[in-house]
Amino acid sequence: MKLELLGKVHEVAENSSVGDLLKNIDPENFKKYLAVRLEDGTLCDLFAPIEKSQKVEALTFQEEAGRKVFFHSASHLMAMAVKKLFPETKLAIGPAIENGFYYDFDREEAFTAEDLEKIEKEMKSLVGKSIRPIRFTLSRHEAIAQMKQAGEPYKVELIEDLPEDEPLSFYQMDDFLDLCVGPHLPNLSYIKAFKLTQLAGAYWRGSEKNKMLRRIYGTAYPTKEELAAHLDRIEDAKRRDHNKIGRELEYFTTVDYIGQGLPILLPKGAKVIQILERFVEDEEERRGYQLTKTPFMAKRDMYKISGHWDHYRDGMFIMGNADDEEAEVFALRPMTCPFQFQVYLNRTRSYRDLPMRLNETSKLFRNESSGEMHGLIRVRQFTISEGHLACTPEQVEGEFRGCVELAQYFLKLLGLDGDVSYRFSKWDENNKDKYIGNPQDWENSQNEMRRILDDIGIQYTEAEGEAAFYGPKLDIQIKNVHGKEDTMITVQIDFQLAERFGMVYTDKDGEKKFPIVLHRTSIGCYERTLALLLEKYAGALPTWLSPTQVRVMTITERSDAFAKEVEAALKQAGLRAECDLRNEKIGFKVREAQMEKIPYMLVIGDREAEERTVTVRNRKGDNVGTMPFEQAVALVKKANDEKVID
RNA sequence: GCUGAUGUAGCUCAGGCGGUAGAGCACUUCCUUGGUAAGGAAGAGGUCAUGGGUUCGAGUCCCAUCAUCAGCUCCA
Numbered sequence A: 001m002k003l004e005l006l007g008k009v010h011e012v013a014e015n016s017s018v019g020d021l022l023k024n025i026d027p028e029n030f031k032k033y034l035a036v037r038l039e040d041g042t043l044c045d046l047f048a049p050i051e052k053s054q055k056v057e058a059l060t061f062q063e064e065a066g067r068k069v070f071f072h073s074a075s076h077l078m079a080m081a082v083k084k085l086f087p088e089t090k091l092a093i094g095p096a097i098e099n100g101f102y103y104d105f106d107r108e109e110a111f112t113a114e115d116l117e118k119i120e121k122e123m124k125s126l127v128g129k130s131i132r133p134i135r136f137t138l139s140r141h142e143a144i145a146q147m148k149q150a151g152e153p154y155k156v157e158l159i160e161d162l163p164e165d166e167p168l169s170f171y172q173m174d175d176f177l178d179l180c181v182g183p184h185l186p187n188l189s190y191i192k193a194f195k196l197t198q199l200a201g202a203y204w205r206g207s208e209k210n211k212m213l214r215r216i217y218g219t220a221y222p223t224k225e226e227l228a229a230h231l232d233r234i235e236d237a238k239r240r241d242h243n244k245i246g247r248e249l250e251y252f253t254t255v256d257y258i259g260q261g262l263p264i265l266l267p268k269g270a271k272v273i274q275i276l277e278r279f280v281e282d283e284e285e286r287r288g289y290q291l292t293k294t295p296f297m298a299k300r301d302m303y304k305i306s307g308h309w310d311h312y313r314d315g316m317f318i319m320g321n322a323d324d325e326e327a328e329v330f331a332l333r334p335m336t337c338p339f340q341f342q343v344y345l346n347r348t349r350s351y352r353d354l355p356m357r358l359n360e361t362s363k364l365f366r367n368e369s370s371g372e373m374h375g376l377i378r379v380r381q382f383t384i385s386e387g388h389l390a391c392t393p394e395q396v397e398g399e400f401r402g403c404v405e406l407a408q409y410f411l412k413l414l415g416l417d418g419d420v421s422y423r424f425s426k427w428d429e430n431n432k433d434k435y436i437g438n439p440q441d442w443e444n445s446q447n448e449m450r451r452i453l454d455d456i457g458i459q460y461t462e463a464e465g466e467a468a469f470y471g472p473k474l475d476i477q478i479k480n481v482h483g484k485e486d487t488m489i490t491v492q493i494d495f496q497l498a499e500r501f502g503m504v505y506t507d508k509d510g511e512k513k514f515p516i517v518l519h520r521t522s523i524g525c526y527e528r529t530l531a532l533l534l535e536k537y538a539g540a541l542p543t544w545l546s547p548t549q550v551r552v553m554t555i556t557e558r559s560d561a562f563a564k565e566v567e568a569a570l571k572q573a574g575l576r577a578e579c580d581l582r583n584e585k586i587g588f589k590v591r592e593a594q595m596e597k598i599p600y601m602l603v604i605g606d607r608e609a610e611e612r613t614v615t616v617r618n619r620k621g622d623n624v625g626t627m628p629f630e631q632a633v634a635l636v637k638k639a640n641d642e643k644v645i646d
Numbered sequence B: 001g002c003u004g005a006u007g008u009a010g011c012u013c014a015g016g017c018g019g020u021a022g023a024g025c026a027c028u029u030c031c032u033u034g035g036u037a038a039g040g041a042a043g044a045g046g047u048c049a050u051g052g053g054u055u056c057g058a059g060u061c062c063c064a065u066c067a068u069c070a071g072c073u074c075c076a
Helices: A018-025 A027-032 A063-083 A111-129 A139-147 A155-162 A224-239 A242-248 A269-284 A302-306 A336-345 A391-416 A429-434 A439-456 A497-501 A526-536 A557-572 A585-597 A606-611 A627-642
Strands: A002-005 A010-011 A035-037 A043-045 A057-059 A100-106 A134-138 A168-173 A176-181 A195-203 A210-220 A297-299 A330-332 A358-364 A381-391 A420-425 A461-462 A471-479 A484-496 A516-525 A551-555 A577-580 A600-604 A613-618 A623-628
Touching: A002 A018, A002 A063, A002 A429, A010 A018, A010 A269, A018 A027, A027 A461, A035 A063, A043 A242, A057 A063, A057 A606, A063 A100, A063 A111, A063 A168, A063 A210, A100 A195, A100 A585, A111 A297, A111 A381, A134 A139, A134 A224, A134 A606, A139 A168, A139 A176, A139 A526, A155 A176, A195 A224, A195 A302, A210 A224, A210 A391, A224 A242, A242 A526, A269 A358, A269 A391, A269 A526, A302 A330, A302 A336, A302 A497, A336 A358, A336 A381, A336 A516, A381 A526, A391 A439, A391 A516, A391 A526, A420 A439, A420 A484, A484 A526, A497 A516, A526 A627, A551 A557, A551 A585, A557 A577, A557 A600, A557 A606, A557 A627, A577 A585, A600 A627, A606 A613, A613 A627, A623 A627
Parallel strands: A420 A461, A551 A577, A551 A600
Antiparallel strands: A002 A010, A035 A043, A035 A057, A100 A210, A134 A168, A168 A176, A195 A210, A297 A330, A358 A381, A381 A516, A420 A471, A471 A484, A484 A516, A600 A613, A613 A623
16 A cells, blocks of 8 residues: 655555554654544544555644644543543533634533633643543444443434434543544643633533533643743733723723613724714715715614514614504614615606615614623624615626725725635525525525625635525624624625615616615724724724824923924824923823824924924834924825825 | 623722721822933822622622623624
8 A cells, every 4th residue: 555645655554554654754753743634635543544545644733634633632631631520510512723622511510710720730630641542433323322321411412413324433532432523633642731711601502592501711732832822922912902902092981880882982982983984984975975864763664664673673772662563662773774765765766866875874773682792893882884775787796896895995994904804694594584585586696696706706705694684795704802703894785675665766668676775884883993993003003093193292391382383283284183291201201102002203302492393203112303393294194194004 | 691700099909707998000289300111299089880688887798780801692
């Protein structure tokens, strides 16, 4: 039998393993190899016998697949420790995730921080035992019997849901047995460094209808240094958390008696959002959008037409008794669509009116469940650049493309274009109640959208069950510092609501037709976008977005008058400037401005005041130079006008 | 909504086993200093998240509520 490995073909005995081969050809690096990828892409243990000649790949911690094996074994190691310390615990599942692993357990009592320490200690002692995971397979029947005997109801449930004919693989690690497809490390002693990072609850099989299990998250590395570096990276990310720096730098705050998800935007946060809103409205006007201003609420009658009453009621704030059919009941708007449609409906429309592009800087209200709020990223009242485009079928592709281009234009300006991914969000065929319209319409609109996406040529992933209730979406996704992904921008194709609202146009042929409606945001929700910007720039927003762009500071009172003059010149140029005339040491003033992430500092002493110059420093602390003050004003003005990412 | 943690001055945190609140930084005033981070003096700041309960007495113990954080679920 021949195995091709590391670029060479080796003659080996029948059924020998890659591990055996590596021991011969690369003995000094042998311990680096964790598992094997076969020619057909399947993974197996390092010492699994290979059945036929083929090209194989030995996976190390450097490859994602190798890391996953490492994390997965670490997860089992943790489960072993838990079972040793708390034998009554029932096992659910324990997969590898992006930067570590978790295992879900069912146990009456919650684990405590002290328990985690105990578990880590037990894991250490297990690592010392040099346990070699042993794989074997059982028939479905035997497997169920085995797991029933072991008292593992979740495992039994898992097996019952697996295909009938598949033999089930198990791993024996010391006295610990687990149902598992593998592969696993050749030896648990490879797991030299690990840390249990957090405790959490998680629903069995991800459904809130099921029991909540106890989840323990952890991470593991081959060396202590790599683990320490990883933990440092996490700490670093947390320092960028908008929820921390946004409060520290006074962009926003919350008040317990106002309520969850209702942040107060402080002057700095409000300023950034104002800059963005004005900019977006102006840019959209240039691109043929018409601004609307529509009500924040409507009677229930409207939501019945739009479908919100039946499909989105839980997400709305309702005023009045919703159960009383006679009463006048209002609800705050969770979306702008039905309101903006009224603009279209204001008079008869012809194909000549299309495409009609409407935009609105819109306040929306959504009654999110209490545990879902997060800083400025997930709130109950937010402001979104929302727009609706009514167009003919021929215009859909061009208009859709225009929406995507506009979104990409804003992303690039914000410097976030490299941080997003695209998701094609489809409906869930098995959960039709969540949506309006018939399957054929959904099929058509999804195919149309996929065709356009492929035409535009953007890379995207597909996601079932993520569509809006009225149509499929292109979602532009972004991750926060904790690695949690959220939708930033969305463009949707809607073949349904026009008909519901009786929106028609007279076509060239004199026929009445329903327009296709695109729902879109261009920059997303301003609060969320601000949060992402704060995280992206660790609070040091690009000059054009900084609430304060320049601070003029003096060394002695003798230069105060000139400083005020410079400040006035900056303001005259349309820049956001302020003076720091306090009687403080200049080093202290500079440092304070740096901590506030102010982009430019203009320092003025006797010499500068006499020469009518300023010494310019940027927020990194670099001395940009001493120059006539007009030149300094022009310098900042340039950074502002060119919207440079600095 | 669920699981868990947390809540003391603007911020970061101390406050054994219940006896009416403390530090550093920040803030205010004055003095001093004056070119790259905090020199001196004085002062002001707290219904200890809120509401109940136990107790002669609660920041401390118990219960409930609210908020904040992480995760799950859900979503822009």
